[in-house]
Structure formats: structure tokens, C-alpha cells
Amino acid sequence: MIAPDGTPPVIAVRGLCTRFGRTVIHQDLDLDIAPGEVVALVGGSGSGKTTLLRAIIMLLAPVAGSICLFDQEVVGIGERATFRLRRRFGMLFQQGALFSSLTVRENVAVPLREHTRLPARQIAEIADLKIALAGLPADAAVKLPRELSGGMLKRAALARALALDPALLFLDEPTAGLDPVSAGAFDDLVVQLKESLGLTVVMVTHDLDSLWQATDRVAFLGEQRVIGYAPMRELIESPHPLIQAYFAGPRGRAATLRSRPDAGGG
Amino acid sequence: MTAQPPSPVGITPAVVEIGADGWACAGAWTLDGIPGLEQRLAGLPAARCCPSTGSGRTGVLPGSVRLDTAAITALDTSGALQLLKLIATLEQQGSRVHLHGLRETHRELLELVRNRREAAGALTPQIKTENGLVRLGQATLLHLSSGFLFLSFVGEAALALARVVLQPTRLRGRALMVAIETAGVNALPIIALLSFMMGIVIAYQGGRQLEFYGANIFIVELVSLTMLRELAPLITAIIVAGRTGSSYTAQIGTMQVTEEVDALRTIGIPPMDLLVLPKLLGLTVALPLLTLFADALSVFGGMVMAQVMLDVSFQDFLDRFPRVVTLTSFMIGIGKAPVFAAIIALVGCYQGFRVRGGADSVGRQTTVSVVQSIFLVIAADAVFSVVLGGVGL
Numbered sequence: 251m252i253a254p255d256g257t258p259p260v261i262a263v264r265g266l267c268t269r270f271g272r273t274v275i276h277q278d279l280d281l282d283i284a285p286g287e288v289v290a291l292v293g294g295s296g297s298g299k300t301t302l303l304r305a306i307i308m309l310l311a312p313v314a315g316s317i318c319l320f321d322q323e324v325v326g327i328g329e330r331a332t333f334r335l336r337r338r339f340g341m342l343f344q345q346g347a348l349f350s351s352l353t354v355r356e357n358v359a360v361p362l363r364e365h366t367r368l369p370a371r372q373i374a375e376i377a378d379l380k381i382a383l384a385g386l387p388a389d390a391a392v393k394l395p396r397e398l399s400g401g402m403l404k405r406a407a408l409a410r411a412l413a414l415d416p417a418l419l420f421l422d423e424p425t426a427g428l429d430p431v432s433a434g435a436f437d438d439l440v441v442q443l444k445e446s447l448g449l450t451v452v453m454v455t456h457d458l459d460s461l462w463q464a465t466d467r468v469a470f471l472g473e474q475r476v477i478g479y480a481p482m483r484e485l486i487e488s489p490h491p492l493i494q495a496y497f498a499g500p501r502g503r504a505a506t507l508r509s510r511p512d513a514g515g516g
Numbered sequence: 517m518t519a520q521p522p523s524p525v526g527i528t529p530a531v532v533e534i535g536a537d538g539w540a541c542a543g544a545w546t547l548d549g550i551p552g553l554e555q556r557l558a559g560l561p562a563a564r565c566c567p568s569t570g571s572g573r574t575g576v577l578p579g580s581v582r583l584d585t586a587a588i589t590a591l592d593t594s595g596a597l598q599l600l601k602l603i604a605t606l607e608q609q610g611s612r613v614h615l616h617g618l619r620e621t622h623r624e625l626l627e628l629v630r631n632r633r634e635a636a637g638a639l640t641p642q643i644k645t646e647n648g649l650v651r652l653g654q655a656t657l658l659h660l661s662s663g664f665l666f667l668s669f670v671g672e673a674a675l676a677l678a679r680v681v682l683q684p685t686r687l688r689g690r691a692l693m694v695a696i697e698t699a700g701v702n703a704l705p706i707i708a709l710l711s712f713m714m715g716i717v718i719a720y721q722g723g724r725q726l727e728f729y730g731a732n733i734f735i736v737e738l739v740s741l742t743m744l745r746e747l748a749p750l751i752t753a754i755i756v757a758g759r760t761g762s763s764y765t766a767q768i769g770t771m772q773v774t775e776e777v778d779a780l781r782t783i784g785i786p787p788m789d790l791l792v793l794p795k796l797l798g799l800t801v802a803l804p805l806l807t808l809f810a811d812a813l814s815v816f817g818g819m820v821m822a823q824v825m826l827d828v829s830f831q832d833f834l835d836r837f838p839r840v841v842t843l844t845s846f847m848i849g850i851g852k853a854p855v856f857a858a859i860i861a862l863v864g865c866y867q868g869f870r871v872r873g874g875a876d877s878v879g880r881q882t883t884v885s886v887v888q889s890i891f892l893v894i895a896a897d898a899v900f901s902v903v904l905g906g907v908g909l
Contacts, residue, residue, distance in 0.1 A: 350873050350874025350875050350876055350877070351874070351875070351876035362547075366547055366548075366551065367551055368550070368551055369554075372550075372554065375597065376547075376593075376594050376597060378636075379593060379594070379597045379629065379632075379633060380593070381636065382632045382633045382635065382636035383593060383628075383629070383632045385632070385635070386636065387636055387637055388636045388637050388638055389637075394873065395873075395874065396872065396873035396874060412593070414547060415546065415547050415592035415593055415594055442628060443628075445621075445624065446621060446624040446625040446628050447592060447593070447625065448621070
């Protein structure tokens with residue numbers, strides 16, 4: 251279901267300014283994300299990746315600028331419109347943010363109960379399916395978040411983000427703290443979901459392997475705006491000093507080599 | 517066809533129809549389209565599930581079924597689940613299912629859902645056969661063990677205190693000062709207001725009776741002794757239990773959740789030394805002072821009421837006050853405060869360390885902390901009354 255070129259972007263950010271007190275996070279930031287794309291937001295610590303994500307998902311009101319989700323302006327919209335929009339995207343928080351008093355199945359069922367009028371048994375079935383889709387064993391459904399390991403927590407949180415079959419998925423550091431095998435499986439899962447569901451995925455990540463494996467385009471944040479926005483192959487060629495510093499370190503080179511054995515003089 | 521239930525605007529509900537040459541699925545097989553699908557499926561006659569053979573009503577019919585999915589306009593994972601369930605039901609009835617007209621993207625999605633469900637395996641059923649008696653026993657054991665755990669916590673705190681007494685440099689001075697400020701100084705306004713009002717209430721209620729007998733001047737004994745000996749220490753302790761004890765539990769509990777307590781241990785700071793002792797010592801200092809403050813304000817409240825209602829002037833009140841209030845009564849009131857303080861601080865900290873898991877546990881232990889400390893404070897007060905009465909004070 252990847253839309254042909256020329257369709258309006260799923261996310262369109264124009265002239266975004268955000269501030270915490272007197273600290274300017276973003277100044278005149280523009281960003282377009284097309285349907286069916288997997289886009290990563292990268293940048294050094296404190297470059298405002300998570301803040302941009304929070305502004306897009308309406309958790310943080312920008313000082314100025316406009317943000318369109320599904321062709322609808324979200325800055326300053328009403329409660330009902332917000333509720334309808336929230337039905338169409340899922341968010342995976344950095345720490346999982348699972349409700350600690352609920353089991354994994356109940357956690358996944360929360361958005362389903364809130365947004366659909368399905369009977370409880372069917373909701374439980376769908377919740378179990380999402381848990382399976384996220385790559386968890388069926389037994390995890392009846393566990394409480396505190397009984398799960400870090401990697402399982404991430405997957406359970408992904409299951410909740412996927413609960414409503416959203417068209418748009420936000421991931422905040424999805425592979426941070428995962429072992430390489432789980433992280434790789436997570437990337438595969440994102441790609442698989444994108445291809446079969448036509449998902450648009452926006453992720454904040456520092457995982458260079460994820461950037462190579464899973465993304466279509468990468469937006470590099472720095473100097474309070476997007477200083478580079480291109481597929482990884484092109485982005486690493488960018489002469490901008492911040493981008494060079496980010497990708498030219500030993501880790502960056504190693505990830506490049508792993509993904510493109512032809513490059514980097516190898 | 518059965519009547520279609522209302523659906524969100526622009527969504528054609530998922531339907532299954534039985535045609536001449538097999539089954540046909542149509543509509544949006546998505547989260548918005550599937551409500552009501554199960555009822556519609558249940559409404560289909562079981563015997564007709566294999567129209568090609570069309571015989572009998574046993575529902576276990578051999579043969580193959582053609583499932584036409586070309587008219588499915590949209591499919592998501594929830595819809596795929598329903599489709600897989602339909603296929604599974606048909607297969608259970610002994611038919612081989614042939615899918616027709618499934619789009620490539622939909623086929624991929626169906627495969628993804630099928631594979632992931634298989635990979636997840638089946639849920640092992642939880643066996644829960646606990647009757648009331650078992651639960652009663654478990655609850656009893658739990659309460660007994662938590663009593664012992666609290667005693668061992670008190671013991672640990674006492675040992676830590678002994679270490680500090682032997683080696684005073686271990687005491688965290690700054691944490692102690694912060695504890696005194698937050699539990700003591702910051703509580704002054706609320707203590708002032710509430711004890712002033714308590715003084716007014718006691719004087720008003722008692723004063724009406726005294727006026728009746730023309731014994732107005734005895735308002736001094738009434739207010740002063742009630743307040744200094746009993747009410748001021750108790751009210752102060754209860755306010756502090758609600759205000760400070762709960763914050764101790766919430767703070768230590770949240771630190772427990774975010775692994776800060778473990779971080780302290782790995783750095784080599786015993787949590788007892790940093791988190792418990794300063795609070796225990798700080799509150800033991802602050803609560804008697806707060807009680808003294810409450811004594812003064814509540815007697816002042818009584819004085820105001822005596823002046824307004826009983827024509828007992830401030831001068832008369834203060835003349836009589838030192839003659840009727842003995843040092844013993846005053847000291848008994850103040851002397852209870854450190855005991856109450858120890859109860860509040862120990863219960864608050866202990867419940868904080870009992871927090872396991874996340875936010876809901878913090879809330880639960882905070883409630884338990886406030887209820888237990890108020891209960892124990894009142895119980896201790898009762899013990900004081902009995903014991904002090906026994907020795908004739």
C-alpha cells in the first residue's frame with residue numbers, strides 16, 4: 251500500500267519552534283515524511299530528537315510553527331479531533347511506559363477498549379495476536395511488566411503501540427538496551443510490518459545498524475533544525491561537519507562496512 | 517444477509533456471504549470493520565458451510581471450500597486474525613480451503629500473522645484453585661511475616677543508630693537538616709492553623725457547659741490540660757503522619773522503582789544511613805518542637821474563645837494558667853512526641869522499602885504507611901494513658 255509519489259505527506263512540519271524556558275530546541279524546523287516511509291531522526295544528545303517526536307504526537311505544544319498529521323493541522327486543535335487523531339498512530343516510549351498494575355495483555359487491550367466497541371473476548375484475542383506479532387511468547391500475556399526482561403518490555407510496549415493497527419508508528423529508541431540479536435529481529439519486524447501493513451514509521455535511534463537496515467531516509471538534527479535528510483548512503487556523504495563527526499567515528503565506519511562491504515576502502 | 521450494524525463513517529463492515537460456488541468475504545477486514553463479524557458468522561447455517569456437497573446438518577463435511585477474498589477492500593492484522601480463524605473453523609469441519617483473489621500484500625500480511633502466532637505458541641493455562649480457607653491462611657501468614665519484617669527493620673535501624681552514636685561522623689548532617697526543615701519548619705503553618713482551631717472548638721464546646729454552672733474560669737483547666745496532655749501531641753502526630761510519613765514512603769518507594777536505592781548500595785552508601793536515619797532523627801527532633809508550637813497555638817485559640825464567649829480576659833487566663841497546669845502534664849505531652857515521631861518515620865521508611873514494581877505499588881504502600889502509622893500512634897497513646905494512669909501521673 252505504498253502510496254505513489256506526489257501524495258501528500260503523512261507528517262508535514264513547517265517552521266517549528268520549540269523552547270524550554272530560554273533554551274531554544276528547534277528554530278524554523280521543516281520536515282516531511284511520506285506515507286510508507288521508515289524515517290529515523292538522529293543527531294547528537296540534546297539535539298531535540300525526542301522533543302520533535304513529542305511535538306508531533308501532541309504531547310508538547312510548540313512555540314510557533316505548524317504540524318500536519320494526515321493532512322490535518324494539529325497545533326491548537328480541539329479535544330475530539332485530537333482523540334480521533336490519536337486513534338491513528340501508535341507510540342513506543344523509550345522506557346516502555348507500560349502500566350505497571352496491568353498484565354501485558356491488559357496493557358495492549360487498553361487502547362482497544364478505549365477506541366473500539368469490540369466484545370472483551372475478541373479484544374483479548376486481538377491483544378494476544380499483537381503480543382505474538384511483537385515477537386513475545388504467548389505466556390508473556392499474563393505477566394506483569396515487572397516480571398519481564400528489558401527486551402521483552404520493549405516488545406510488550408511495541409505490542410501496545412500496534413494495538414489499533416495504526417497507519418503511523420513512532421518509536422523512541424526502540425533498540426536501545428537490546429542485545430544485538432533482538433535488535434536485529436526488531437529491525438526486521440519493523441520492515442516486515444511496514445511492508446505488509448503499509449506503515450509509516452518514525453523512529454529516534456542511535457543504533458547505526460538500525461539506520462542501515464530499517465530506514466528509507468534519515469533526518470539529521472543539529473543547529474536547531476534538520477541539517478540533512480536523505481537515505482543513509484547519501485547522508486554519510488554529506489560534508490556537514492556535524493554529520494561527518496557523527497558517522498565518521500569508529501562505530502559509524504564499522505556499521506557502514508557491515509552494511510556496504512563495497513564502501514570504506516574494504 | 518443479516519442487518520448491518522452501524523459503523524464509522526466511510527467504513528464498509530467486514531462480511532462473509534455464501535454464494536453458489538463457495539464462500540465470499542467482502543468489506544473492510546480492519547479493526548473498524550470487524551465489530552459484529554462474529555455474530556454475522558454465527559448466523560450462517562453450519563450445514564451450508566460446504567455448499568458444493570450441500571448434504572446433511574452434521575457440520576463435519578468432507579470436500580473443499582472456495583473462499584473468495586477478492587472483495588476484501590482493506591486488511592489489517594486484526595482482520596487477518598478473523599480471516600485465519602474462519603479458515604481454521606472451516607478446516608476443523610474437514611474441508612480444505614482454497615483462497616481466491618487474495619492480493620499479494622494481503623497474502624503477506626496473512627502469512628506474517630500466521631507465522632507470528634505459531635512462533636508465540638499456545639498459552640499454558642493457569643491453574644488457580646484457591647478456596648477461601650487457603651486465601652485466609654495466606655493472608656494470615658503474609659500479615660505475620662510483614663510484622664516480623666517490620667521488627668527486623670526496626671532492629672536494623674537501631675543498629676545503624678548505634679553505629680552513628682559510636683561514630684558520629686557517619687551521621688549525614690545535611691540530610692538531617694533537610695529532614696528537620698521539610699518535616700518541621702515547613703509544617704508550621706498547617707499545624708498553627710489546625711491547633712488554633714482545635715483550641716477554639718474545645719473552648720466553645722466546654723465553655724457552654726461551664727457557663728451553665730457559672731464556672732467560667734475553669735475554662736483554663738479544660739483547654740490547657742486537654743490540649744497540652746492529650747490533643748496537641750496527638751493531632752500534631754496525625755497531621756505529620758499524613759504529611760511527612762506519606763512523603764517518606766513515596767520518596768523511598770519511587771527510588772526503589774528507579775533502582776536508586778540499589779545505586780546507593782553499589783556506591784557503598786547504606787540506604788539506612790542516608791535515607792532512614794536522617795529522617796528518623798530529624799522527625800524525632802521536629803515533632804516535639806511542633807507539639808510545643810501546637811500547645812501554644814491551641815491554648816491561644818482557647819484564650820480567644822474564653823474572652824469572646826465567657827468574659828475570661830487574657831489577663832485572668834494567663835494568671836490562672838501556671839497555677840493549674842503542672843510541669844508534669846506538659847512534659848507528658850511533649851514526651852510522647854519523640855515516640856510518635858519514631859513510629860511515623862520507621863513505618864514510613866519501612867513501607868517505602870516494601871515497594872516492588874511500579875507506580876501502583878508506590879500508591880498502595882503509601883496508603884498502608886499512613887493508615888499504619890496513625891493506627892500505631894493512637895495505640896501508643898492509649899498505652900501511655902494506661903501506663904501513666906497506673907503510676908499515678
